[in-house]
Amino acid sequence: METTAFPGWIVRDAATFEQLDLALLDDLDTTVRVRYSSINYKDALALHGRPGVVRRHPLVAGIDLTGEVLASRHPRWQPGDVVTLNGAGLGEDLHGGLAGLAAVNGDDLVRVPAQLGPLRAAAIGTAGLTAALSLLALERQGLAPETGPVLVTGAGGGVGSIAVALLAAARYEVLAATGRPAELSEHLTALGAARVLDRTELTSSGKPLGKQRWAGVVDAVGGPVLAGALAGLQHSGVATTCGLAGGAEFPGNVLPFILRGVSLLGIDSVRTPPLRREAAWQRLTQLLDPALLDSLTRVVPLAEAKDAAASLLAGTGTGRIVVDVASA
Numbered sequence: 001m002e003t004t005a006f007p008g009w010i011v012r013d014a015a016t017f018e019q020l021d022l023a024l025l026d027d028l029d030t031t032v033r034v035r036y037s038s039i040n041y042k043d044a045l046a047l048h049g050r051p052g053v054v055r056r057h058p059l060v061a062g063i064d065l066t067g068e069v070l071a072s073r074h075p076r077w078q079p080g081d082v083v084t085l086n087g088a089g090l091g092e093d094l095h096g097g098l099a100g101l102a103a104v105n106g107d108d109l110v111r112v113p114a115q116l117g118p119l120r121a122a123a124i125g126t127a128g129l130t131a132a133l134s135l136l137a138l139e140r141q142g143l144a145p146e147t148g149p150v151l152v153t154g155a156g157g158g159v160g161s162i163a164v165a166l167l168a169a170a171r172y173e174v175l176a177a178t179g180r181p182a183e184l185s186e187h188l189t190a191l192g193a194a195r196v197l198d199r200t201e202l203t204s205s206g207k208p209l210g211k212q213r214w215a216g217v218v219d220a221v222g223g224p225v226l227a228g229a230l231a232g233l234q235h236s237g238v239a240t241t242c243g244l245a246g247g248a249e250f251p252g253n254v255l256p257f258i259l260r261g262v263s264l265l266g267i268d269s270v271r272t273p274p275l276r277r278e279a280a281w282q283r284l285t286q287l288l289d290p291a292l293l294d295s296l297t298r299v300v301p302l303a304e305a306k307d308a309a310a311s312l313l314a315g316t317g318t319g320r321i322v323v324d325v326a327s328a
């Protein structure tokens, strides 16, 4: 075990940047020297003292980590393996990735594909895993590029940006809904969106059934936006819901379900079983254009993680924020 000092973000009453006391870490089978973490919506909540994420105090924040195995009692992992881990309790009830060292369960780790490398794996993170799980869920229900367009809500955010890029790479016609069409149109079109919609188009009528415009939906927003997305689904269309950036309440109506036979699928990346994680990472590695991924990624040093997270709470974040844990 290294004896170097490892700085990190520890959530006590509030999140503080301090040297990690190694005695804080749990005795889990694999120790990882963390190289990168990232800022997801949940990280922003945890770092800014909002409830609902951190279930144990003190806790190392960070729901993602990417780094190198230092030691492992798990049969799959050797020192030097480059691995990534998203969710699985990190930063919620297990110590997370916003510190230089982590002790984790080897069962949940995914090997970082060599063609991706650790920085891009961190850029994908929970947001990208969730986008890929959403795509896989839609396809298990029969969605295919020829079925019709796919709407992505919260398209400017982490899940949304990667969903746009991923779906476009898989040859879907992507409609990207955002609250910032003027600011983000060019960016979203470059990621692969065929059209950019102002999200008020989804919420203005308030009616449960509208014109049938899309065959699939990847929703990261919830609230009235999700209700509007369901109202525009074609007959037998399918939607996934993973997020609540626009509200946890669902002002929905059963009419799309009973008159158009649509389906709504829940996505939980945190407890995704290992085989499904591997499948999602395989799809991400095959499909995502590295240059596009880089274009939606910003890297910040560890000490700036909390400041960088504020933009997600304000709804003004764009794409993905990677935290360079080695650069404090």
Ligand SMILES: NC(=O)c1ccc[n+]([C@@H]2O[C@H](COP(=O)([O-])OP(=O)(O)OC[C@H]3O[C@@H](n4cnc5c(N)ncnc54)[C@H](OP(=O)(O)O)[C@@H]3O)[C@@H](O)[C@H]2O)c1
Binding pocket: 039, 040, 041, 042, 126, 127, 130, 153, 154, 155, 156, 157, 158, 159, 160, 177, 178, 179, 180, 199, 220, 221, 225, 241, 242, 243, 244, 245, 246, 247, 267, 268, 269, 270, 312, 313, 314, 315, 316, 317, 318, 319
């Ligand atoms: N279930 C899971 O496993 C899972 C995994 C990852 C994330 N999530 C959830 O998914 C959501 C998105 O996560 P993220 O990391 O992508 O966050 P993010 O980067 O902050 O993106 C959220 C996006 O939602 C839109 N938005 C923000 N505030 C809004 C509001 N008041 N009304 C309507 N739209 C709003 C914005 O997009 P525009 O500016 O383009 O409109 C924003 O960029 C969060 O709720 C997160 O907790 C769930």
